[in-house]
Amino acid sequence: MTGEERKTLCEALAEAIREASATGMLINKGILLTNLKEHGIRDYDEQESPDMEALLAQTLAAHHDLAALTSITGEMLYHSSTLLSRTYASILDRKSSPVILIAEEVRRNSAEYPRPIPIDLFNRAPFDLTTEQVEAALKCMAMSSEFQDISFTTTSTGAIYLFSIRHLERPYAAFLAERCDTGLLLNP
Amino acid sequence: MATRIGGFAGRVLRVDLSTGKISFDDTVERYREVLGGTGIGYKVIWEEVPAGTAPFDAANKIVFATGALAGTGVPCNGRTAVTTLFPSCWPRPLVASGHMGGQFAAKLKYAGYDALIVEGKSDKPVWLFIRDGRVEIRDARHLWGTGIRRTTLEISQEMGQDSVVAAIGQAGENLVPLSVVMNSVSHSAGGVGAVMGAKNLKAIGVQGGGSVRIAGDKSEWERLVKFHLSILGSNNQHVVPSFPDPHSEYYNPTSRWVGAPGRSWGAADPPVEINGGLYDLNRIAFRANNGVFYLGEQAWKHTVRGNGCTGCPIRCHTILKVPSVAAKYGIQDIAQNTCAGLLFGRSFFKCLPGGLKSQTALEACMVGMHMADDLGVWCNYGQLQRDLMKLYYDGTIKAKIGSKEYTSYSWDKYESGDPLFLFEIIPRIAMRQGELAHSLGLGSGYLLDHWSIPEEVWTQDLACAYWKLGHPKHHANEDDGQCGVIINTQYNRDSQCHSHVNFIRNGLPLAVQKKLAAEIWGSPDSVDGVGDYTPMNIHKARRARWSLVRKELHDSLGLCNWMGPWVASPIKERGYSGDDSLESRFYSLATGLQTSREELDLIGERIFVLHRALTIRDMSEMDMRNHHDLAPDWIYQDPNGAQVFTRGSIRMDPQDIAKAMDMFYELMGWEKATGAPTADTYARLGLQSVAQALAAKKLLPGGKP
Numbered sequence: 001m002t003g004e005e006r007k008t009l010c011e012a013l014a015e016a017i018r019e020a021s022a023t024g025m026l027i028n029k030g031i032l033l034t035n036l037k038e039h040g041i042r043d044y045d046e047q048e049s050p051d052m053e054a055l056l057a058q059t060l061a062a063h064h065d066l067a068a069l070t071s072i073t074g075e076m077l078y079h080s081s082t083l084l085s086r087t088y089a090s091i092l093d094r095k096s097s098p099v100i101l102i103a104e105e106v107r108r109n110s111a112e113y114p115r116p117i118p119i120d121l122f123n124r125a126p127f128d129l130t131t132e133q134v135e136a137a138l139k140c141m142a143m144s145s146e147f148q149d150i151s152f153t154t155t156s157t158g159a160i161y162l163f164s165i166r167h168l169e170r171p172y173a174a175f176l177a178e179r180c181d182t183g184l185l186l187n188p
Numbered sequence: 189m190a191t192r193i194g195g196f197a198g199r200v201l202r203v204d205l206s207t208g209k210i211s212f213d214d215t216v217e218r219y220r221e222v223l224g225g226t227g228i229g230y231k232v233i234w235e236e237v238p239a240g241t242a243p244f245d246a247a248n249k250i251v252f253a254t255g256a257l258a259g260t261g262v263p264c265n266g267r268t269a270v271t272t273l274f275p276s277c278w279p280r281p282l283v284a285s286g287h288m289g290g291q292f293a294a295k296l297k298y299a300g301y302d303a304l305i306v307e308g309k310s311d312k313p314v315w316l317f318i319r320d321g322r323v324e325i326r327d328a329r330h331l332w333g334t335g336i337r338r339t340t341l342e343i344s345q346e347m348g349q350d351s352v353v354a355a356i357g358q359a360g361e362n363l364v365p366l367s368v369v370m371n372s373v374s375h376s377a378g379g380v381g382a383v384m385g386a387k388n389l390k391a392i393g394v395q396g397g398g399s400v401r402i403a404g405d406k407s408e409w410e411r412l413v414k415f416h417l418s419i420l421g422s423n424n425q426h427v428v429p430s431f432p433d434p435h436s437e438y439y440n441p442t443s444r445w446v447g448a449p450g451r452s453w454g455a456a457d458p459p460v461e462i463n464g465g466l467y468d469l470n471r472i473a474f475r476a477n478n479g480v481f482y483l484g485e486q487a488w489k490h491t492v493r494g495n496g497c498t499g500c501p502i503r504c505h506t507i508l509k510v511p512s513v514a515a516k517y518g519i520q521d522i523a524q525n526t527c528a529g530l531l532f533g534r535s536f537f538k539c540l541p542g543g544l545k546s547q548t549a550l551e552a553c554m555v556g557m558h559m560a561d562d563l564g565v566w567c568n569y570g571q572l573q574r575d576l577m578k579l580y581y582d583g584t585i586k587a588k589i590g591s592k593e594y595t596s597y598s599w600d601k602y603e604s605g606d607p608l609f610l611f612e613i614i615p616r617i618a619m620r621q622g623e624l625a626h627s628l629g630l631g632s633g634y635l636l637d638h639w640s641i642p643e644e645v646w647t648q649d650l651a652c653a654y655w656k657l658g659h660p661k662h663h664a665n666e667d668d669g670q671c672g673v674i675i676n677t678q679y680n681r682d683s684q685c686h687s688h689v690n691f692i693r694n695g696l697p698l699a700v701q702k703k704l705a706a707e708i709w710g711s712p713d714s715v716d717g718v719g720d721y722t723p724m725n726i727h728k729a730r731r732a733r734w735s736l737v738r739k740e741l742h743d744s745l746g747l748c749n750w751m752g753p754w755v756a757s758p759i760k761e762r763g764y765s766g767d768d769s770l771e772s773r774f775y776s777l778a779t780g781l782q783t784s785r786e787e788l789d790l791i792g793e794r795i796f797v798l799h800r801a802l803t804i805r806d807m808s809e810m811d812m813r814n815h816h817d818l819a820p821d822w823i824y825q826d827p828n829g830a831q832v833f834t835r836g837s838i839r840m841d842p843q844d845i846a847k848a849m850d851m852f853y854e855l856m857g858w859e860k861a862t863g864a865p866t867a868d869t870y871a872r873l874g875l876q877s878v879a880q881a882l883a884a885k886k887l888l889p890g891g892k893p
Contacts, residue, residue: 024434085437085760112697114717118441125450126432157543171828175719175836180442184693185482185544186535187666188527188570 010059012036017059017066021084026069026077026092029056069093072100091126098122098129098137103147107164116153116163116173118180155181194403195256195778196220200228201301201323203316205387206246206308210323215302221874224255225744226285227795228303229271230802233283234878236307239806243275244363244386246309252296252354252392253304258746259297259400259498261413262774263420266497268293269743270377273806274681275365276568278633278658282680283802285743286377288354288369289497293746295352298396310388315343315355319395328390332361335562336370343393355391356381357564359618364629366566366617374505374525374557375497378566379681403780412773414469419757419766421445421694422475423504423526424686424750427758428695429475435467437760440695444481447474454489455509467758472501478526479506483553484545495524502751506530512547513554517607523557528569532556533610535573538581540605552607559610563618569682571632571660574652576613588639589623596622633658647820650827655682656818663689665823665838669721670848673840674732677817677849680803686749687735687742692718694756700764701756708755708768709734720835724844729851734789740799741771741792794873797856797865801878804864810887812863813853819845859889867893 001009016035020027027035029052056078060066065082071093079089087108094101102122109117122129129137141147149166153174161177168176193216200213213219219228229251241247250272257265266289274284296304299320306316310325313332317324331339339355347353352371359367360381367381384390402409421427422445429436430443445466453460462474473494479487490510494503507524514521525532533556534540534549541548560567567573579585580602586594601609616625627635632654636643646654655661655676662682664672667689675685691701692715702712705727709715714727742749754766767773772788775781800812809815823840830837832844853860857869866889870879879893 021434081437082435084434087437087439088432088434091432112699113440114698115440121441124431125448169835171830171834172719172836179718182544183666184442186570187663188482188531 006055006058009036009055010062013056013059014063014066017078018080018083020078021080021082024084024092026071026079026084026089028071028075028077029053032056032078072097088126095127098133099140099144099147101127101129102134102137102162103141103150106150106162107166110164110167110173114168114172114176115180116161116168116177118177119152119160119162153177157181192403193220193779193781194401195260195775195780196224197259197297197300197302197398197400199301200253200303200305201318202305202307203323203325204308205306205310205314205325205389208325210325219302221791222795222798223741223744223791224258224302225253225267225269225746226271226740226799227744227791228253229269229285230283230795230798232305233271233273234798234802234805237273239808241273243273243281243365243383246307246387248273248383248386249305249307250380250383250387251303251305252292253744254293254296254302255744255746256302256778257774259294260402260774260778261409261499262747262778263413263416263499263501264497264748264751265499265746266290266293267743267746267748268296268371268377270369270380272380272383274379275363275382276379276631276633276658277680278631278637280807282657282806283799284379284679284681286368286380287684287743287749288371288375288377289500289748290372290375291352291498292354292371292375292392292394294498295394295396297400298398299394300396300398304392306384306387306389309386313388313390315339315391315393316389317347317393319347320397328388331355331390333358336564337373337562339391340371340373343391347393347395351393351395353391353393355564356384356389357562357618359564359566359629360385361390362618362620364565364618364620365631365634366568366572366629368564368566370561370564374495374523374529374561376529376561376564376566378568381564381566400778402778404777409777412770412777415767416754416770416774417469417472417501419754419759419762420472420501420751421756421758422447423478423481423502424693425690425752425754425756425766426693426695427756427764429466430695433466435465436758438696438700442693443695444478445475445695446477446480451480451488453491453493455492460493473503476502476504477506478504478530479508482531482544483550486545486547486550490550492522497748500748500751504750508550508554510550510554513551513558516551517555517558517611519555519558521554523554523561525557525561528567529561530557531570532560532565532567532573533607535567535570536576536610536613537602537605538577539603548605548607552605552610555607555610556614559614563615565614565618565629568631568658569660569662571654571682572617572628574654574660575632575635576628578646578649578652584639584641585624588627593622593624597624631658632660644821648822648825650822650825652822655820657681661820664819665721665840667718668692669716669728669838670724670840670845671728671732671735673819673823673845674729674848674852675735677819678736679799684749685735685739686751687738687753688731690750690752691715691756696756696764703763704756704765705731707765719838721833721838721840723833723841724848724851726851726855729848729855732848732852733855736796737789737792738771740795741788744792744795745771745775747771790873793856794875797869797873797875798878800858800865801870801875801882804882804887805885808885808887810862810864810882810889813849813861817849817863862889864889866890 354371
C-alpha cells in the first residue's frame with residue numbers, strides 16, 4: 001500500500017468516526033472496517049493491508065479532534081471529542097452498566113469539581129435511568145467491596161446527593177449538597 | 189477633538205425641577221475622566237451635593253447615567269446606574285447606586301444623552317418628556333397614585349411605541365425608602381424610587397431617533413462583537429451547561445445554563461422547541477431560563493420566552509404565563525423578572541407547601557411580581573423578607589404592634605405559605621399603612637432603630653444574612669471566602685459586585701479555575717474551592733481589587749456586571765479562558781481613544797476611589813477601617829461549631845480578615861490603619877482636588893495633599 005493510499009484510508013476512517021460522533025455514537029474497529037468496505041473506499045484485505053490498529057493510530061495522530069476510549073468491555077472505541085466530548089462519550093459507553101455508570105460519574109464529580117451530584121440527575125438525559133434502575137444499582141453497590149466509596153448525603157429538603165468518600169469528606173459533601181439543593185436557590 | 193470621539197452621545201441633560209430650567213453639559217469635556225454611569229454619579233454628588241444633605245432634600249440630586257458602550261452592539265450593554273444619596277443607608281444616608289437594565293440606557297443615548305441629572309423639587313407631580321432635543325417637564329397629577337404599569341402605558345401611548353418609560357409606583361410616591369424606579373416592565377433600580385418621589389418626579393419617558401457612533405474600524409468592531417458572543421456562557425457567565433452535552437467536556441447542575449435540546453418554551457404560542465447546537469451563536473438566548481433555574485422543570489411549560497436588555501442575548505428575565513393565578517388570585521397571568529425580583533413573593537415564606545420549586549412557590553412568585561413590580565416596592569436584595577421572617581418568628585412583631593393591627597394580618601396564611609398573605613403585606617408597605625408595614629419599608633437599619641433593636645441581633649444571625657449599614661451581604665464568604673468579605677465591606681448598600689462570583693460559580697472544575705486564576709491574578713491560590721477556604725494571601729487581595737475595579741468599570745461603561753467580566757469561556761480550544769481586556773478593546777474601538785487594559789482599569793479605580801472619598805466626606809470620618817469597612821459577627825461563627833478553614837465551613841477568622849484588609853488597603857494605596865486613600869493615591873488617580881477638599885476637612889491621612 002502506498003503512502004497516498006494509506007492517507008486516503010485514514011481520511012475515510014476520520015470521516016466515519018466524525019459521522020458516528022455527530023449522531024451521538026461511539027464506533028469500534030469492526031464497524032469502522034465495515035464502513036470502509038460499504039463506502040467502497042477500497043477492498044480492505046486484512047491479510048494484505050496494513051494493520052487496522054496502526055491505521056487508526058495514524059488517523060488519530062493526524063486528526064487532533066479524534067480520540068480513543070477504552071470501553072468498560074475493554075474494547076477500543078473512537079470518537080471526535082469536538083462532536084462527542086470525552087465526558088459524554090464515557091457516559092454513553094457506561095450506559096450498559098448502570099452500576100459502573102453511576103459509580104464512575106459520582107467519582108469523577110467528587111474528584112474533579114469537587115461536588116456531590118443529585119441522584120435524580122441519573123433520571124435525565126443522557127443517563128436516562130429509571131428510578132428503579134438507580135435504586136437497584138445502589139443496592140448492588142452497597143453489597144460490593146468495589147463500590148464501598150460511593151456514599152450519599154441527604155439535604156434539608158430530603159434530596160439525596162451521591163459522592164465518593166475517596167475524594168470528599170462527608171461534612172464537605174453535605175455542605176456542597178445543601179448549597180446546590182437550597183443555598184443557590186436562596187442566594188441569587 | 190471632542191466631536192470626533194465615538195461611543196459617547198455627547199451631552200449630559202440636566203433638569204432642575206425647582207426652577208424648570210433645562211440645561212446641557214458636554215459629556216467628554218466634563219466627565220470623560222470618569223467615563224459615565226457611577227463615575228458621573230459620584231462626580232456630581234461630590235461636586236454638587238453638600239455633605240449633610242438628606243436624601244429627600246431638594247438639594248439631593250439623582251443621576252441616571254449610562255456609558256460609552258450602551259446602545260452599541262456590544263453584548264450585555266443595557267445598563268443605567270442611578271446614583272444618589274440612599275434613604276435606606278443607615279445610620280446616615282450615604283452615596284450609593286441602583287442599577288437597571290432594560291431599554292432605558294440605549295434610548296437615552298439615542299436621544300443624545302449619556303446621562304440625566306435631576307435636581308431640585310417640583311411643587312406638583314411631574315414627568316419628564318425627552319424626545320431627542322426636545323425636553324419638557326409635564327404634569328403628572330393624573331398619574332400620581334397609579335402603579336408603574338399604568339404610568340408606563342399612559343406615557344407610552346402619549347409618546348409612541350418606540351419610547352421607554354422609567355417610573356415609580358406608589359411606594360416611591362409615599363417616600364418608602366425600599367422603593368424602585370422601573371423601566372421596560374421589569375427592570376428596576378432599587379433604593380432610589382423615594383428620591384424621585386420626594387422630587388415629585390413620577391416618571392421619565394425617553395424617545396430617541398439617533399444612534400451611537402463607533403469611531404474605530406467597523407470590521408474590527410464586528411469581529412470583536414462576534415468574539416465576545418463566542419465567549420459568552422449563560423446568565424452570570426456560567427460557562428458550562430447544567431447537564432451533560434455532547435459538545436461540552438464539563439457540566440454543572442448548579443449552572444444557570446439550563447436550556448437543553450428537547451425542552452421548550454411551552455407557554456409561547458405556538459410553543460418554541462429548543463433545538464440545534466447549544467454553542468450556536470444564534471441560540472444563546474435558549475441557554476438561560478431563570479424561571480426554570482429557581483422554580484424547577486415545571487417552569488418550562490409556563491415559559492413564554494426570555495426577556496432582557498438592549499444588545500444582550502442572555503435574556504435573564506423570564507416571561508412566565510401561569511393561567512391558574514388569574515382565576516385563583518384575580519391577577520394577570522403573565523409576569524417577568526429575574527433573580528431577587530422573580531423571587532420577590534416566594535422569599536416571604538419560611539415554608540411553602542411542596543418546597544421551593546412547587547406550584548405554590550411558582551404562584552407566590554407570580555403574585556409577588558404582580559404587586560411589587562407595579563407598586564414599586566424594593567426587597568433590598570431579599571432583606572425585606574428576611575427581616576419580616578425574623579421579626580415574626582422571634583415574636584417581635586406581636587410585641588411591637590397593637591393587637592388590632594396584628595390580627596389584621598392572616599398569620600396562619602403566612603406560616604402555611606399561602607400566597608394570599610402577599611396581598612396583605614406588599615400593598616401596605618407601598619402605602620405605609622400601619623406600624624409593621626411602615627417599619628419594614630424603612631429598610632433594616634432604620635427599622636431596628638425605630639423598634640429599639642440592637643443591630644447586633646441582626647449581625648449575629650447567619651440566617652438573617654444582614655451585613656451593615658442597613659443592607660445585606662451580596663456574595664460574601666458563603667461564595668468566595670475572604671475575597672467576598674473584602675468586597676462586601678466597601679459599599680454603602682449591598683455590594684452588587686459580581687466580578688468575583690461570576691468566576692467562582694462559572695461551573696468549571698476547580699483545577700481549571702485555578703489554571704485560569706494563575707493566568708489572570710498571578711497564582712492559582714487566588715481562588716479557593718467554595719467552603720474550602722485557605723488562609724489569606726496577596727493573590728486573593730489582588731482578585732478582590734480587580735473585582736471592585738471591574739464592577740465600577742462596568743457600571744460606568746453601561747455594561748452588565750451581572751454578566752461580566754468575561755475571563756472564563758465555554759471554549760475548550762481556549763482552555764476555557766475568556767478575555768481580560770475585552771472592556772478596553774471595546775472602549776478603544778467605540779471611542780477611538782486607544783486605551784489599554786491597564787489605563788482603563790486605572791479609570792475604574794479612580795471611580796471607585798471617588799466613591800470612597802464621598803463616603804469619607806459624608807461620614808466626616810477618615811477611619812474607614814473601624815467605622816465603615818465592617819463585617820457582621822456571623823461570618824466568624826459556624827452553626828456546627830467547625831473551626832476556621834475546615835472544609836464545609838464558611839467560618840472566617842478575625843485575624844485573617846484583618847490581614848486581608850491590610851493586604852487590600854496596601855494594594856489600593858490606602859493607609860492601613862484607617863483604610864483611607866493617601867494623598868499619593870489621590871494624586872496617582874488624578875484626584876488631587878478631592879484630596880485637597882478632604883485635607884481641608886482633616887479627612888486625609890497625613891493631613892496634606
